[in-house]
Every structure is written in C-alpha cells, then in structure tokens.
Amino acid sequence: MTRRSGRHFLQIPGPTNVPDRVLRAIDMPTMDHRGPEFAELGHEVLDGLKHVFQTKQPVVIYPASGTGAWEAALVNTLSPGDKVLMFETGHFATLWQKMATKLGLAPEFVATDWRRGADPAIVEAKLKEDKRHAIKAVCVVHNETSTGVTSRIGAIRKGIDAAKHPALFLVDTISSLASIDYRHDEWGVDVTVAGSQKGLMLPPGLSFNALSEKARKASQGAKLPRSYWGWEEMLASNKTGYFPYTPATNLLYGLREALRMLREEGLENVFARHDRHAEATRRAVHAWGLEVLCAVPEEYSSSLTAVMTPAGHDADKLRKKILEAFDMSLGTGLGKLAGKVFRIGHLGDFNDLALLGTLAGVEMGLELAGVPHKKGGVQAAMEHLAARASGAKATRKAA
Numbered sequence: 001m002t003r004r005s006g007r008h009f010l011q012i013p014g015p016t017n018v019p020d021r022v023l024r025a026i027d028m029p030t031m032d033h034r035g036p037e038f039a040e041l042g043h044e045v046l047d048g049l050k051h052v053f054q055t056k057q058p059v060v061i062y063p064a065s066g067t068g069a070w071e072a073a074l075v076n077t078l079s080p081g082d083k084v085l086m087f088e089t090g091h092f093a094t095l096w097q098k099m100a101t102k103l104g105l106a107p108e109f110v111a112t113d114w115r116r117g118a119d120p121a122i123v124e125a126k127l128k129e130d131k132r133h134a135i136k137a138v139c140v141v142h143n144e145t146s147t148g149v150t151s152r153i154g155a156i157r158k159g160i161d162a163a164k165h166p167a168l169f170l171v172d173t174i175s176s177l178a179s180i181d182y183r184h185d186e187w188g189v190d191v192t193v194a195g196s197q198k199g200l201m202l203p204p205g206l207s208f209n210a211l212s213e214k215a216r217k218a219s220q221g222a223k224l225p226r227s228y229w230g231w232e233e234m235l236a237s238n239k240t241g242y243f244p245y246t247p248a249t250n251l252l253y254g255l256r257e258a259l260r261m262l263r264e265e266g267l268e269n270v271f272a273r274h275d276r277h278a279e280a281t282r283r284a285v286h287a288w289g290l291e292v293l294c295a296v297p298e299e300y301s302s303s304l305t306a307v308m309t310p311a312g313h314d315a316d317k318l319r320k321k322i323l324e325a326f327d328m329s330l331g332t333g334l335g336k337l338a339g340k341v342f343r344i345g346h347l348g349d350f351n352d353l354a355l356l357g358t359l360a361g362v363e364m365g366l367e368l369a370g371v372p373h374k375k376g377g378v379q380a381a382m383e384h385l386a387a388r389a390s391g392a393k394a395t396r397k398a399a
C-alpha cells in the first residue's frame with residue numbers, strides 16, 4: 001500500500017498542524033526583502049508579536065529553530081565564566097544547560113525527578129545565599145516539552161524579587177507561547193525565548209527573543225562573542241521594518257496570518273481551549289488507569305500530556321503500533337524517559353473532535369499493543385468536553 005487515505009494525525013507536541021489559512025498565506029511568490037512592500041510586513045509582524053508575548057518591548061525574530069533563540073538569549077546578555085542558575089526539569093532544560101556550558105558559562109544545575117517544575121522557593125533560597133551576586137541569570141523552561149510540566153513563572157519572579165537579587169530572568173516558552181498564559185512584562189522576564197512551530201501554528205524555522213530594558217543594558221557589557229545573534233544590529237534594522245540579513249520571507253507571511261488568527265480567537269480563549277483539552281486528556285488517562293508523568297497538579301501542562309506506560313511495556317512499541325494501525329504520530333520519551341512515556345500533543349490549531357480522534361487512537365492502540373488498561377478514556381473525555389461545550393465560545397470570525 002503506497003497511499004494512506006485521510007489526514008495523518010500529527011499529535012506530537014510540536015511541530016504542530018499548520019492551519020490552511022497559514023499554508024495559503026505562505027504560498028506566495030518570493031518577495032524583495034529590501035523593497036517597500038516588505039517593510040509593511042515587517043512592521044506588522046514585529047508589532048503583532050508583542051501582543052502574544054504580552055509585552056510592550058521589542059521582540060527579535062531569527063530565521064532559526066528554537067535552539068538558535070536559546071543561544072541568542074545567552075550570548076547577548078552574559079560573559080565567559082558567568083554563573084547561571086538552571087533547573088533540570090527535563091530533556092530540554094538539560095540541553096539548554098549543556099549549551100550554556102559549551103559557551104563557557106558556569107551553570108548551577110538544580111536537579112529534579114523530571115516530574116515537577118522549577119521550585120520558586122529554591123530560586124529564592126539560592127539567590128538569598130548568593131550574597132555577592134555571582135549568579136548573573138536564572139534560566140527556566142516554562143513548559144518542559146519532554147515531561148508535560150509547566151513551571152510557575154510568576155511565582156519564580158516573586159522569589160527573585162523576595163531575594164532582592166539583580167540576576168536576569170531568562171525563560172524558554174517554546175512549547176507554551178500562544179497556548180498557555182504567559183506574561184513577559186508582568187512577570188518581569190528579561191529574555192523570553194520562543195519558536196514558530198508550536199502554539200504559533202507555523203512550520204519550524206522562526207524563533208524569537210522578547211527583550212527587556214534590563215536585558216538590553218546587560219547586552220552592552222556582555223562579553224560572550226556574538227555576531228549573527230546580536231540584538232542591536234537587528235533592532236536598528238527592525239525600526240524601519242527590515243532585517244540586517246535575509247529574513248525567512250515566506251514564513252513571515254505565515255506569521256502575519258497566524259497572529260491575525262490568534263487575535264480573532266482572542267488570547268484568553270486560546271488559553272481556555274488549551275486548558276480544557278488538557279483536562280479532557282488527563283481524564284482519559286486516569287480512566288485508562290494510567291499515570292500522568294507530571295506529579296504536581298498545579299503544574300500540569302495545557303499543551304501536552306506525558307503518559308507513563310506500566311513497567312515492562314515499552315512506550316515506543318505502543319507508539320509504533322498506533323502509527324502503523326491508525327496513522328497517528330505521538331511524541332516519544334526523550335532522554336531518560338525513552339520507552340517509559342509517550343506524549344500526547346494537544347496544542348496549536350486543534351479542536352474537540354481532533355482531540356477525541358487522538359484519544360480514540362491511543363485507546364485502540366493500548367488494546368492492540370497489549371498494554372494493561374481499562375476502557376472508557378474516550379468516554380470520560382467526551383463527557384468533560386460536552387459538559388463544557390456551551391462555555392467554549394467560538395469567537396474566531398470568518399476570514
């Protein structure tokens with residue numbers, strides 16, 4: 001069989017499904033990125049992004065994956081040997097810490113069991129201990145995509161303030177931006193790192209740094225070498241709507257459309273939709289008699305759920321079975337979670353019936369793969385969704 005009918009279910013926690021409106025917007029002839037038309041596009045996306053980050057401050061756009069924006073956040077603000085406080089919340093936090101080490105920084109890496117977020121009380125205690133202000137930055141992954149745990153950024157900010165410590169606050173929102181409530185200005189974040197391929201409903205290829213005044217000031221004295229990632233050249237060009245090097249023009253057409261869609265639905269509604277789908281997913285998992293990896297209910301992720309398979313049952317075999325039988329991709333277990341969890345992505349352009357199709361695929365897969373479970377997960381999710389259907393106002397206007 002060389003063709004499978006119907007749509008592939010891409011239910012990994014990003015890259016996510018790209019809506020037709022965004023695909024149509026990208027499907028345009030290449031434009032002159034130094035011509036007058038481009039400046040209009042540049043201004044619209046640079047301004048529009050501020051709304052999504054909930055900031056009035058500049059947002060830098062890189063033609064790069066999220067890893068590039070991680071590097072940009074570090075090299076623009078820090079100097080060789082600087083101590084940074086990082087939290088081992090999972091695979092992505094570990095990769096960011098490894099990058100910091102490779103760049104010549106000195107991370108203190110606070111361990112966790114990969115089932116909880118960064119602890120605001122530990123942040124406060126570590127900063128209070130640091131009387132000489134050796135720690136130059138606190139780096140936290142808001143939503144750990146490998147575990148489905150969301151750290152409490154507002155509470156961590158309060159911890160930094162309570163310690164009266166001048167460290168910068170750098171936050172990775174790659175799998176939370178435009179899915180889970182996130183407030184760059186209100187939470188006093190100095191650099192927010194984000195990517196195009198998850199809540200923003202775009203293909204991979206763009207990434208972002210939202211800045212603060214304090215971060216820009218720090219960048220003037222920061223000594224780590226930087227060229228491509230330098231903010232100041234970028235911000236100088238962005239003033240006129242242009243970029244210092246060739247931007248990813250067609251992805252920017254897509255970004256303009258995605259930002260319009262998010263405005264039409266309303267950020268509040270976008271967050272409520274993600275919360276509701278996450279809750280329905282957890283009800284399904286509990287009905288199956290399986291365990292959600294996140295151990296702290298107030299840190300449950302609204303963009304993905306990592307589900308533990310019972311001991312002796314390989315999560316990757318289950319995923320393979322589901323892909324073969326039902327043409328659905330689920331997220332694999334990363335790092336030390338390999339084979340132990342599968343991850344259900346429920347973020348981006350998504351609705352109730354797509355979630356139910358996803359959960360039905362999982363429930364059938366559990367049966368086919370011989371993973372011990374109880375029936376009724378899809379039913380539990382349906383009951384939750386139906387009970388709250390009238391409260392879920394669809395506010396997306398016609399195109």
Ligand SMILES: Cc1ncc(COP(=O)(O)O)c(C=O)c1O
Nearest residue numbers: 065066067092143145174175195
């Ligand atoms: C939380 C988080 N941080 C960083 C990254 C790395 O981003 P990229 O793979 O786009 O370079 C990812 C990728 O999924 C992620 O989920």
